[in-house]
Structure formats: structure tokens, C-alpha cells
Amino acid sequence: EAGVAQSPRYKIIEKRQSVAFWCNPISGHATLYWYQQILGQGPKLLIQFQNNGVVDDSQLPKDRFSAERLKGVDSTLKIQPAKLEDSAVYLCASSSVRARANYGYTFGSGTRLTVV
Amino acid sequence: GQQVMQIPQYQHVQEGEDFTTYCNSSTTLSNIQWYKQRPGGHPVFLIQLVKSGEVKKQKRLTFQFGEAKKNSSLHITATQTTDVGTYFCAVPKHEYNFNKFYFGSGTKLNVKP
Numbered sequence: 001e002a003g004v005a006q007s008p009r010y011k012i013i014e015k016r017q018s019v020a021f022w023c024n025p026i027s028g029h030a031t032l033y034w035y036q037q038i039l040g041q042g043p044k045l046l047i048q049f050q051n052n053g054v055v056d057d058s059q060l061p062k063d064r065f066s067a068e069r070l071k072g073v074d075s076t077l078k079i080q081p082a083k084l085e086d087s088a089v090y091l092c093a094s095s096s097v098r099a100r101a102n103y104g105y106t107f108g109s110g111t112r113l114t115v116v
Numbered sequence: 117g118q119q120v121m122q123i124p125q126y127q128h129v130q131e132g133e134d135f136t137t138y139c140n141s142s143t144t145l146s147n148i149q150w151y152k153q154r155p156g157g158h159p160v161f162l163i164q165l166v167k168s169g170e171v172k173k174q175k176r177l178t179f180q181f182g183e184a185k186k187n188s189s190l191h192i193t194a195t196q197t198t199d200v201g202t203y204f205c206a207v208p209k210h211e212y213n214f215n216k217f218y219f220g221s222g223t224k225l226n227v228k229p
Binding site for chain 2: 091
């Protein structure tokens with residue numbers, strides 16, 4: 001099966017600019033996650049979707065970050081305006097109830113964001 | 117929510133030596149997952165442990181879940197250069213939650229040929 005697709009792979013922006021990331025999960029995976037991974041740290045959960053509804057966005061900085069998952073498939077994560085501390089890899093992951101026990105989360109390759 | 121400590125932070129070994137990383141929680145875990153992230157790559161799922169005292173093997177990798185379900189370990193026998201990467205444990209946000217995982221800080225393994 002095809003993996004989790006993310007784009008772009010790399011993005012460099014100036015602080016206060018806006019940026020958007022796109023994710024296409026594995027077909028049939030109802031649950032989609034966005035994680036932020038700062039260099040040298042473990043992934044930090046930002047938001048979880050179940051189909052097109054938000055399940056948990058408690059760690060999403062809502063003053064600048066937003067995410068949506070229209071039609072329960074693709075998702076976009078937006079940062080507006082970006083700060084220097086937003087420099088990180090943004091990982092999208094998906095899972096299904098059936099797959100979770102044996103396959104855990106399937107992560108995309110991530111988008112490496114550098115804010116200058 | 118669950119918090120987890122992972123040790124050591126770094127480990128440098130000679131090829132052929134063994135390696136172990138530990139994940140410790142102050143609260144009982146319903147389950148725990150392990151992931152490997154190669155340099156420049158993304159986390160890849162290795163295994164999930166659910167039962168108290170569970171031991172699972174994948175070739176040279178041995179995973180253990182403690183009897184009290186508060187700790188877990190990953191042991192690699194006779195490391196190879198292909199084992200290089202960061203190993204993360206991931207624990208559910210809330211007990212009995214199989215749907216939302218917090219990642220540890222990881223153990224970065226370097227293997228010298």
C-alpha cells in the first residue's frame with residue numbers, strides 16, 4: 001500500500017511569514033495526526049483528527065497554528081505568522097483501529113521547516 | 117496524561133557490542149510502542165507491547181514490558197552499522213488509550229565499524 005504522503009519536503013521562510021503543509025494519509029486510515037519534531041527531541045503531538053473531526057488539539061498553539069481535514073482524507077497544517085522557534089520537522093502520521101496494534105502509526109517523510 | 121523518561125540519551129558502541137535502551141514511567145501503562153528513526157528519516161514502528169512481562173523478539177532485537185507495566189526495554193544483540201538511529205518509546209496519553217501516544221526523548225545509537 002502507498003505510504004503517507006507529505007509536501008513540501010523542505011521549506012525556508014522568514015519570520016512572520018505564513019506557511020502550509022499538506023498530508024495525504026494511507027487510504028482507509030480514519031485517524032490522522034500532526035507531530036512537531038524539534039531537532040534532538042521526540043515528536044510532539046500537535047493535533048489528532050478522527051475522520052474530519054478534531055479529537056485533540058490541546059497542544060496546538062492556536063494563536064498561530066491551524067489545521068483542517070476536509071472530507072476526512074487530506075489534511076493541511078498552517079502556521080501564520082511563523083516564529084523562529086517553529087523551526088522543526090512537521091510529521092504527519094495515520095493509523096486505523098485494525099492496523100494500530102500490529103503496525104502502530106505510519107509516518108510520512110515530514111516537512112523540514114526553517115524559519116530565518 | 118502519561119509521562120515517560122527514556123535512558124540513556126546517547127550510546128556509542130563498537131560494532132558487535134550489545135545495546136539496551138530503557139523507558140520508564142511513573143504510572144502504569146496499558147501498552148507501549150517502540151519506533152526507530154534513522155538519521156534524516158521519519159519514525160518507523162517496530163512493535164507494540166501490551167501484556168505484563170511480555171517479551172517479543174525480532175531477529176537481534178528483544179523487547180520487554182515490565183511486570184508492573186511501568187517500564188520497558190529494547191535490547192539489540194551484536195549491533196551492526198544498520199542499527200544506527202534514534203530509538204523512541206511511545207506511551208498512550210491516558211491509561212487504556214490506544215489512540216494517542218506521547219513519545220519519549222529517544223536514545224541515539226551510534227555504531228562504530
